[in-house]
Structure formats: C-alpha cells, structure tokens
Amino acid sequence: MAEGLPRLAVVGIHGYGASHLRAATERLDKIDLVGVCDTKPDDSGRLDPRVPVFTDVAELLDRTRPEIVTIATPIHTHLPFAEAALRSGADxxxxxxxxxTLDQFDRLLAVAAETGRVVQIGFQSLGSAAFPALDTMIDSGRLGELVGISGVGVWLRTFSYWRRSAWAGRRVIDGVPVMDGVITNPLAHATSAALRLARAQRADDLAEVEVDLFRANAIESDDTSVVRVVTNDGTRVTLGLTLCAEQSQEAPYVEVVGTEQAARFFYTQDLVELRPAADLTGAPAETLTYERTSLLDNLLAHRATGEPLLCPLIDTGGFMRVVDAVAAGEPRPLAPSATERVEADGEQRMMIPGIDGWVRRAAYEHATFTALGAPFAR
Ligand SMILES: NC(=O)c1ccc[n+]([C@@H]2O[C@H](COP(=O)([O-])OP(=O)(O)OC[C@H]3O[C@@H](n4cnc5c(N)ncnc54)[C@H](O)[C@@H]3O)[C@@H](O)[C@H]2O)c1
Known part of the structure; x- marks a missing residue:
C-alpha cells in the first residue's frame, strides 16, 4: 500500500460505480486504494488482489479507515452510507x-458540519470549464439581457433499463423514499446545470418550483416531465425532459437565452453553440469546446490545497428543492392512446408521439405540458 497518499475506498463498483472504480485505479499515483465494497463480487479485472473487497459498508469503514469514500449505490442508500463514511472521519x-428527500439533505448537511468533513456531489458536468466561460458571456452582456434558461432532454430508455435494478423507476420501496425518475436521476444533470447557470444552486435561491409529471412506462416514477423554477432574482429556468423520445436519443442541453444571442451548452460534451436569439433553430454561428476537471481530482485538490469544491453538497440544495417538488407530486399515467410501444435492435420501449416538440415548447415557452394543453396531458 502506498504510504503518504490519501486512503480511498470505493463503495459501489458495478453500474455507474464501475467509473468510480476506474477513476480510482487510474490514480494510484495520487491515492491509496484501501478497499472496495459491493454486494456483488468484483469481476472488473482492475483490482490488485491485495485490495480487500467487502460486502458491508460498516465493515469496510471499520477495517480500512479510509480518508475519502466514493459512493455510487442506489439512491435510497446514499444517506446511510454517506453518513457512516462522514462519521468514520472520511470526506x-x-x-x-x-x-x-429535502429532510435527508438537511440531515446530511448537519452531519457534514458536525464531523467537519466535506461531501462533493457527482454532478460531473459542473467540472466543465464551460461554466465560467458562460458566466462571462452573461455578465459581459454578450448575450444581451437575460431572457431565461431552457433545458431540453430527449432520451430513450428501454424496458431492460427499468428492469436492471429493483429500485429502477421506484418512488418508494418499503416506505423508504427512492425518487428514481427522469428529473431526479437520468436527466438530473440538466436541472443541476441550469440552476448553476442561473446562479441559483442553493435551496433558498429558488422563489418558485413547479413540476408537471407524467409516465408512459409501467413504473411508479415520472419519465416525461417539466421543471419550472423562478429564482429569487426573477430568472426563469424551465426544462422539458423525456425518456420516451420519438426517434433517437439526442445530446441533452441547457440554453442561456439572451435578447441578442443564445448559448446552448451540451453538458455531456463540454460544448457550447452560439446562435442569434432570433434564430434558435438555425445553424450555430459559433461552436466552442471546453476542458473538464474530474470531481475526484477536484476533491483531492480541495483536501491538499483548499481549492474550492466544484459541487459541494450545499450547492445542490436548489436541486433538492426540485426533488422535493417531485416527491410532493404524483406522476400521471398516460392513456394508452397517447403512447406507442416500439422496438429497435430487439429492445422494446415506450414512445410518446409528438413528445420531442412538446419538451422544446415547454422549455422555451417556460410552461408546463398541462398549461400548454399538450394532448397527452389532458
Ligand atoms: N453521474 C452520473 O452521470 C451517473 C450516471 C448513472 C448513475 N449515477 C448514479 O449512480 C448511483 C448508482 O446507479 P446505478 O445505475 O449504477 O445503480 P445500480 O443499481 O446499477 O448499481 C449500484 C451498485 O451498488 C451496489 N449495491 C447495491 N446495494 C448495495 C449495498 N447495500 N452495499 C454495497 N453495494 C451495493 C450494486 O451491487 C451495484 O454494483 C445512483 O445514485 C445513480 O443516480 C450517476
């Protein structure tokens, strides 16, 4: 084991956790990987056989005393696992x-304050250098007066996605909140990025939050929704999101719309397109690409030099207000006549005819599907 390097443990090594395991094993010059934990055995071929593998988080923490713990497990395990890691002395x-839930958020904030440890949240797009560049575009007046921020997510998820884990598409399991829907999980980065652009990341930055929740799939959660936020300074932030795209999945984006120009930020690609505000559907006048800092590297730098965290827990309070609104709502099931079951490459999925246009209208007109009178929402 490497002396002097921060001791790091990985909790959750399959699913998205595989990327946490990869990030750790690619940084063995920066961290000492002291253990991993998952209820399923490791088959990555990445682990040095000397690294202990645990199936129980408490045992991992007790036996390996990590200074940093990464967690990529089902949503309803986040609070107990993060709290245990903080109380064991880890970031x-x-x-x-x-x-x-917002109550769980307040509790986690309190535990972090009590233990003096930090929590970075894995909204990895917040590591994009596009954000400071977009801040400058907004502040310099290059876009004109700010009209609003719109987000569009047109994705598709097959039946196998909803079957992959027991918690997929669930709002509650055995009385424990899960909240796995389009807003809170697959397209969560869209809302997070939009609130960051509006500089309204904290819970008390949001004056109004409204959600309009629908589901085409046979799940508990929403798969097709609108998020409408008005920030304390009056900025309108609206996102149209679906996992039931008509044709194919598109790169999701958030767009800062000004009176002169609009900057469309493809947050999975660190790419910004500029267009005249009068021609939002036309070809971009300019395309810019940016670097990205990994949130793990940023956390290591924070510990070593005090560099500010890119996504500290407190800055996800605005997002948690949106999660709270989702929990307070109830997704409306779409009528069978408003959906189609389609098949491609041997995989079946639900599709909502016309949805690609409706999510765009909602995002740019800052209105819910219901207010717009979308036929499926009647
Ligand atoms: N940042 C991103 O872009 C991104 C992308 C996908 C998923 N995620 C997030 O990652 C998390 C995991 O999502 P997923 O889709 O990989 O879930 P998953 O259910 O596919 O996998 C979770 C992993 O946790 C393990 N696990 C479950 N219960 C456990 C327990 N009690 N103790 C130890 N390990 C346990 C599972 O065996 C599995 O390896 C979620 O919070 C999800 O929102 C983030």
Missing part, C-alpha cells in the same frame, strides 16, 4: 441525486 464523493 465523501457521493453520486447524484445527493439523497431522496
């Missing part, structure tokens, strides 16, 4: 969504 890199 935490916790996957999004941070937790399942």
């Amino acid at each position: 935490v890199l916790l996957e999004k969504p941070p937790v399942a």
Whole structure:
C-alpha cells in the first residue's frame, strides 16, 4: 500500500460505480486504494488482489479507515452510507441525486458540519470549464439581457433499463423514499446545470418550483416531465425532459437565452453553440469546446490545497428543492392512446408521439405540458 497518499475506498463498483472504480485505479499515483465494497463480487479485472473487497459498508469503514469514500449505490442508500463514511472521519464523493428527500439533505448537511468533513456531489458536468466561460458571456452582456434558461432532454430508455435494478423507476420501496425518475436521476444533470447557470444552486435561491409529471412506462416514477423554477432574482429556468423520445436519443442541453444571442451548452460534451436569439433553430454561428476537471481530482485538490469544491453538497440544495417538488407530486399515467410501444435492435420501449416538440415548447415557452394543453396531458 502506498504510504503518504490519501486512503480511498470505493463503495459501489458495478453500474455507474464501475467509473468510480476506474477513476480510482487510474490514480494510484495520487491515492491509496484501501478497499472496495459491493454486494456483488468484483469481476472488473482492475483490482490488485491485495485490495480487500467487502460486502458491508460498516465493515469496510471499520477495517480500512479510509480518508475519502466514493459512493455510487442506489439512491435510497446514499444517506446511510454517506453518513457512516462522514462519521468514520472520511470526506465523501457521493453520486447524484445527493439523497431522496429535502429532510435527508438537511440531515446530511448537519452531519457534514458536525464531523467537519466535506461531501462533493457527482454532478460531473459542473467540472466543465464551460461554466465560467458562460458566466462571462452573461455578465459581459454578450448575450444581451437575460431572457431565461431552457433545458431540453430527449432520451430513450428501454424496458431492460427499468428492469436492471429493483429500485429502477421506484418512488418508494418499503416506505423508504427512492425518487428514481427522469428529473431526479437520468436527466438530473440538466436541472443541476441550469440552476448553476442561473446562479441559483442553493435551496433558498429558488422563489418558485413547479413540476408537471407524467409516465408512459409501467413504473411508479415520472419519465416525461417539466421543471419550472423562478429564482429569487426573477430568472426563469424551465426544462422539458423525456425518456420516451420519438426517434433517437439526442445530446441533452441547457440554453442561456439572451435578447441578442443564445448559448446552448451540451453538458455531456463540454460544448457550447452560439446562435442569434432570433434564430434558435438555425445553424450555430459559433461552436466552442471546453476542458473538464474530474470531481475526484477536484476533491483531492480541495483536501491538499483548499481549492474550492466544484459541487459541494450545499450547492445542490436548489436541486433538492426540485426533488422535493417531485416527491410532493404524483406522476400521471398516460392513456394508452397517447403512447406507442416500439422496438429497435430487439429492445422494446415506450414512445410518446409528438413528445420531442412538446419538451422544446415547454422549455422555451417556460410552461408546463398541462398549461400548454399538450394532448397527452389532458
Ligand atoms: N453521474 C452520473 O452521470 C451517473 C450516471 C448513472 C448513475 N449515477 C448514479 O449512480 C448511483 C448508482 O446507479 P446505478 O445505475 O449504477 O445503480 P445500480 O443499481 O446499477 O448499481 C449500484 C451498485 O451498488 C451496489 N449495491 C447495491 N446495494 C448495495 C449495498 N447495500 N452495499 C454495497 N453495494 C451495493 C450494486 O451491487 C451495484 O454494483 C445512483 O445514485 C445513480 O443516480 C450517476
């Protein structure tokens, strides 16, 4: 084991956790990987056989005393695992969504304050250098007056996605909140990025939050939704999101719309397109690409030099207000006549005819599907 390097443990090594395991094993010059934990055995071929593998988080913490713990496990395990890691004396890199409810968020904040440890949340797009560049575009007036921020997510998920884990598409399991829907999980980065662009990341930055929740799939959660936020300074932030795309999945984006120009940020690609505000559907006038800092590297730098965290827990309070609104709502099932079951490459999925256009209208007109009178929402 490497002397002097921060002791790091990985909790959750399959699913998205595989990327946490990869990040750790690619940084063995920066960290000492002291253990991993998952209820399923490791088959990655990445682990040095001397690294102990645990199936129980408490045992991992007790036996390996990590200084940093990364967590990529089901949403409803986030609070107990993060709390245990903080109380054992570790800093935490916790996957999004941070937790399942605003009460759990307040509790985790309190535990972090009590233990003096930090929690970075895995909204990895916040590591993009596009954010400071977009801040400058907004502040310099290059876009004109700010009209609003719109987000569009047109994704598709097959039946096998909803079957992959017992918690997929669930709102509650055995009385424990899960909140796994389009807003809170697959397209969560869209809301997080939009609130960051509006500089309204904290819980008390949001004056109004409204959600409009629908489901085409046979799940508990929403798969097709609108998020409408008005920030304390009056900025409108609206996202149209679906996992039931008509044709194919598109790169999701958030767009800062000004009176002169609009900057469309493809947050999975660190790419920004500029267009005249009068021609939002036209070809971009300019395309810019940016670097990205990994949230693990940023957490290591924070510990070593005090560099500010890119996504500290407190800055996900605005996002958690949206999660809270989702929990307070109830997704409306779409009528069979409003959906189609389609098949491609041997995989079946639900599709909502016309949805690609409706999510765009909702995002740019800052209105819910219901307010717009979308036929499936009647
Ligand atoms: N940042 C991103 O872009 C991104 C992308 C996908 C998923 N995620 C997040 O990652 C997390 C995990 O999502 P997923 O889709 O990989 O889930 P998953 O259910 O596919 O996998 C979770 C992993 O946790 C393990 N696990 C479950 N219960 C455990 C327990 N009690 N103790 C130890 N290990 C346990 C599972 O065996 C599995 O390896 C979620 O919070 C999700 O939102 C983030």
